[in-house]
Amino acid sequence: MAGNSFGQAFRITTAGESHGPGNVVIIDGCPSGIALSVDDLLFDLNRRRPGQSHLVTQRQESDVPEILAGVFEGRTTGTSLAILIRNEDQRSRDYNEIKDKYRPGHADYTYDAKYGFRDYRGGGRASARETVARVAAGVVAKKLIAEAFGGKVVGYVKQVGPIVARVDDPERVTLADVEAFPDGTPNLVRCPDRERAQEMIELIESVRKDQDSIGGVSEIVASNVPVGLGEPVFDKLKADLAKALFSLPAVLGVEYGVGFACATQRGSEHNDEFVAEESGTGVRRVVTRSNRHGGMLGGISSGMPIVLRAAIKPTSSLSREQRTVTNTGEGAIIRTKGRHDPCLLPRFVPIGEAMVAIVLADHYLRFRALRPA
Numbered sequence: 001m002a003g004n005s006f007g008q009a010f011r012i013t014t015a016g017e018s019h020g021p022g023n024v025v026i027i028d029g030c031p032s033g034i035a036l037s038v039d040d041l042l043f044d045l046n047r048r049r050p051g052q053s054h055l056v057t058q059r060q061e062s063d064v065p066e067i068l069a070g071v072f073e074g075r076t077t078g079t080s081l082a083i084l085i086r087n088e089d090q091r092s093r094d095y096n097e098i099k100d101k102y103r104p105g106h107a108d109y110t111y112d113a114k115y116g117f118r119d120y121r122g123g124g125r126a127s128a129r130e131t132v133a134r135v136a137a138g139v140v141a142k143k144l145i146a147e148a149f150g151g152k153v154v155g156y157v158k159q160v161g162p163i164v165a166r167v168d169d170p171e172r173v174t175l176a177d178v179e180a181f182p183d184g185t186p187n188l189v190r191c192p193d194r195e196r197a198q199e200m201i202e203l204i205e206s207v208r209k210d211q212d213s214i215g216g217v218s219e220i221v222a223s224n225v226p227v228g229l230g231e232p233v234f235d236k237l238k239a240d241l242a243k244a245l246f247s248l249p250a251v252l253g254v255e256y257g258v259g260f261a262c263a264t265q266r267g268s269e270h271n272d273e274f275v276a277e278e279s280g281t282g283v284r285r286v287v288t289r290s291n292r293h294g295g296m297l298g299g300i301s302s303g304m305p306i307v308l309r310a311a312i313k314p315t316s317s318l319s320r321e322q323r324t325v326t327n328t329g330e331g332a333i334i335r336t337k338g339r340h341d342p343c344l345l346p347r348f349v350p351i352g353e354a355m356v357a358i359v360l361a362d363h364y365l366r367f368r369a370l371r372p373a
């Protein structure tokens, strides 16, 4: 009934709120023998961490995880794996003034209407703080798919407001490109197009000065995915990836390959031509010359890179005044004092990657279970 678990063969269950003691994930179905340490988890947790640059929320969380179960002598045991990330820098008083007011664009009203009782501190369970647990699980999933089929998931910021990055070959963007520029300067906005990245930074700084926020698009690419992942008809890979991404806060759109642009194309322009390619082992591999389909056909991975984009809305909490109502229906003015990201995109990247990796890990294990011996 409740919606705190995701996946079948690789299944994550999370609990935790923004201002509670911490966030925890239990991962069931992770095979034994995968090397896993706190340092492995820290890499992506640091990419998601608040306070990582002046462009994001200044909440200070060290986000050092504790592996509570499922790892012995540095390797997964195959039993349930539990990871805890404690909350450290809650400033719940920031929310006292607005506890009876509904933030426009946020989940305050719907949580109140549904449960009649709400942890208003920092948005409670609706806060993106819960995604810290998903990122930890995503690290495990990334390791699993890397070991199983050389799978890689790399996300980046494709668009902030009207500024769109030029990325000619999404499959070639590396994690290194996303995290730093060739001269070693940190890529604060996680956009591989340096010129556009600078424009994005300027835009984010200017909306912050205006006490406003801005939306954008993240593109995520999964490569080396074997052909055959996805279970028709309800658990098609495209359906499960969409659910994974739409389960994230602030995602208002998901598209694959050419996405919504397919609406104006003719079949002759859209269809990707098949070709047979000699592989190293002399076996012929079927590939497509182009990848407008985004790596899935019939909801089953085609062996081409999976290319998807998620549209992320502007942060709803603003320190400028907005009109709203209280929980008793009185008109009110709201200003949100907490520390908020003026643009969610730079921190969204590792979170989106984590959900994609979790889906691929789950579908890989399901694919393996269903394969004829």
Ligand SMILES: Cc1cc2nc3c(=O)[nH]c(=O)nc-3n(C[C@H](O)[C@H](O)[C@H](O)COP(=O)(O)O)c2cc1C
Pocket: 057, 105, 106, 107, 123, 126, 127, 128, 248, 249, 250, 251, 313, 315, 316, 317, 339, 340, 341, 344, 347, 348, 351
């Ligand atoms: C990384 C990340 C950080 C977020 N931080 C904030 C924030 O500081 N303030 C805020 O109002 N919303 C923030 N959000 C978005 C809200 O959590 C989200 O808009 C809210 O829960 C309502 O859900 P919905 O947008 O999916 O409808 C964040 C989202 C993400 C992905």
